[in-house]
Amino acid sequence: QQQVKQSPQSLIVQKGGIPIINCAYENTAFDYFPWYQQFPGKGPALLIAIRPDVSEKKEGRFTISFNKSAKQFSLHIMDSQPGDSATYFCAAGWGAQKLVFGQGTRLTINP
């Protein structure tokens, strides 16, 4: 019940395309869903986060779509650039408690 399942494991997209990364969770107590971006050798950096009372949140080129009934959420990157190539992690948590992370998606944006 604590798991967060993330797919795909890896993704290659041409510059300008819209990569989509999906996550699914089981625990309905989760009320906080962040996405992190991680470059090799660096720590995860918070990109964008959503709470279950909204179905979509947009920040710049990054959009989270949230489907509470299906217990799924996804990250869309508009107008993707080679500099977006990184590993992306979804996570889920509640209150100030620990975050449960997905396995990560290695995204490559080809020029």
Next chain:
Amino acid sequence: NAGVMQNPRHLVRRRGQEARLRCSPMKGHSHVYWYRQLPEEGLKFMVYLQKENIIDESGMPKERFSAEFPKEGPSILRIQQVVRGDSAAYFCASSPPTGSTQYFGPGTRLTVL
């Protein structure tokens, strides 16, 4: 406002030695979390601490691992008698008292020879 600080960034230990990893949270943050990341894997929760209290250590191995967050000074993750399987990146995150948002440090990469 400096971010989460971790040191050392890289640590090499021989089997059987002790490893001490330090984490200074962001200013104003009183919650600290430690996560472990194995190569090509996601982050796994280890322990959640507030000043002088361990709140949740459900992800911490029962033996050889301990963590503290004293009233003064950084949080310390201590691994005694390290083994090769302890080789990983260890990340610390901090959050403010009232928020869920966790901000991560750059990590400590531990290599056990």
